[in-house]
Amino acid sequence: MRDDEYVRYDGLALAALIRKGEVSREEVFEAACQRIESHDPAINAVVRTRFAQARDELAQVDPVAPFAGVPFLTKDLALAIAGEPLCAGSAALRDWRAPLDSTLVSRYRRAGLVILGQTNTPELGLMGITEPHAFGATHNPWSLEHSPGGSSGGAAAAVAAGLVPLASAADGGGSIRIPASNCGLFGFKPSRGRLPQGPNYAELWDGAVSEGVLTRSVRDTAAALEAVNGMDRGAPLPLPLPHEGGWREALERPPATLRIGVSLRSPVGSGVHPEVRRGVENAALLLESLGHVVEWHDPPVDGERLAQCYLTMCLGQAAAQLAWISEQTGVVRHRLDIEPTTRALGRLGKALPVADYLLARQRWNDLARAMGEFHERYDMLLLPVLAGPPPHIGQLYPSAREQHLMRLLAIPGLSRLALRMGALERLSHEALSYMPFTQLANLTGQPAMSVPLHRTPQGLPIGVQLMAAMGDDKRLLSLAGQLEQAKPWQTMPNPLR
Structure with a gap:
């Protein structure tokens, strides 16, 4: 299979070619491996390959699986493959090996996907960019000087560059939607509880994280979610969602007329770039032209409280993750080979009073109730993904100065003092000024997506975000399919075709 043929197809189309006998799964496999070897050095999306193991697994693929023989990459964070590295973007885990497969890894394999390697991520997934010290920065295929975002930046760059047609991703604060926006992809964050995170976890980041995929077509996302959705046995959740069908069928018909609220207000009061505004405004006009009712209406949430709740969770989770790494590796926490920012965030999290963490977690309920009332009036919310184009x-x-301050904050005693002096409030504004629009769906658990509907004059992608009520995933996907038909997007950057 020629390279220009391989990159032309989405995952379902490749699977159909294999099923019809027009191309063999081995030919598709070799085309993907060659594409990774020739194009990844420029973008640094893949942190490790497993071609030999994948070649052996290729022979075991179920020929009737929806993605039988389709190349795939998993994110180097949380999705474990038994006996293989899982570094989470950190040098501290270079020698660690996963004891067993994640449930999702097993389900992706049952769906016919062939895992060729793992993709780059910031250390512990704590940033909205992908520039870890351990593996180096991932570059955006649309412009190598720009970032793909994060934390699923490696996955997004790999799909945008045509290394694979789809890749696993996870979203704890926008980590599917942010790189989808920056790389011109479709990125869908399912409702909380749709996809399993076991057996190693029940709810990552207290339930803020949703697993998913990054794709060039809406139908690949729908088919992947249909194949792997549903909680795994033993998940200690209040009501684990069972497996559901009908995801692909949701794309066969457009949604009935929707009432859609539109907002450009940044939750932390930061400015919004004119191109981002233009993208949202044009999307609103497109939705109106499709027969939907569109009204400007800000979501009824306290943006500053939202930001502080999110950052409180991140700090506490950073501390817990570092404690886990220390336990797994046998290296005391202060000697772990981690970045200054990660160390400082972990120290701040350790100094955070338990009562403050639990109170912030309880306030997620307030945000969810407020959005529940919003959705009594509106079916969807249209808003930006990011406050600006790809950085x-x-x-x-x-910066070097900020990293020096982070090193100071990591000194025992100073972190607790910094929290008392309002460090969390300042940190929440600084950290989220560029990416303030995505965290709401993580704390409320709602489904949300980035749709690649806009480009800057320089040709850089800008996605627009749509959120639906909790559990309304299929109607949101149906709207995505309608938008894809109404305004098809370029699926790959010209320089890397």
Whole structure:
């Protein structure tokens, strides 16, 4: 299979070619491996390959599976493959090996996907960019000077560059939607509880994280979610969602007339770039032209409280993750080989009073109730994914001065003092000024998606975000399919075709 043929198809189309006998699964496999070897050095999306193991697994693929023989990459965070590395973007885990497969890894394999390797992620998934010290920065295929975002930046760059037609991703604060926006992809964050996170976890980041995929077509996302959705046995959740069909069928018919609220107000009061505004405004006009009712209406949430709740969770989770790494590796926490920012966030999290963490977690309920009332009037919410276009590499990474301050904050005693002096409030504004629009869906658990409907004059992608009520995933996907038909997007950047 020629390279220009391989990159032309989405995952379902490749599977159909294999099923019809027009191309063999081995030919598709070799085309993907060659594409990774020739194009990944420029973008640094893949942190490790497993071609030999994948070649052996290729022979075991069920020929009637929806993605039988389709190449796939998993994110180097949370999705474990038994006996293989899982570094979470950190040098501290270079020598660690996963004891067993994640449930999702097993389900992706049952769906016919062939895992060729793992993709780059920021250390512990704590940033909206992908520039870890351990593996280096991932570059955006649309412009190598720009970032793909994060934390699923490696996955997004890999799909946008045509290394694979789809890749696993996870979203704890926008980590599917942010890189989808920056890389011109479709990125869908399912409702909380749709996809399993076991057996190693019940709810990552207290339920803020939803697993998913990044794709060039809406139908690939729908088919992947149909194949792997449903909680795994033993998940200690209040009401684990069972497996559901009908995801692909949701794309066969457009949704009935929707009432859609539109907002450009940043939750933390930061500015919104004119191109982002233009993208949202044009999307609103497109939705109106499709027969939907569109009204400007801000979501009824306290943006500053939302930001503080989110950052409180991140700090506490950073501390817990570092404690887990220390336990797994046998290296005391203060000697772990981690980045200064990660160490400081972990120290702040450890200094955070338990009562403050639990109170912030309880306030997720207030946000969810407020959005429940919003959806009594509106079916969907249209808003930006990010406050600006894709940033340059290094633009959002902490400066040398900021890293020095982080090192000071990591000193025992100073972190607790910093919290008392309002460090959390300042940190929440600084950390989220560029990416303030995505965290709401993580704390409320709602489904949300980034749809690649806009481009800057320089050709950089800008996605628009749509959120639906909790559990209304299929109607949101149906709307995505309608938008894809009404305004098809370029699926790959010209320089990397």
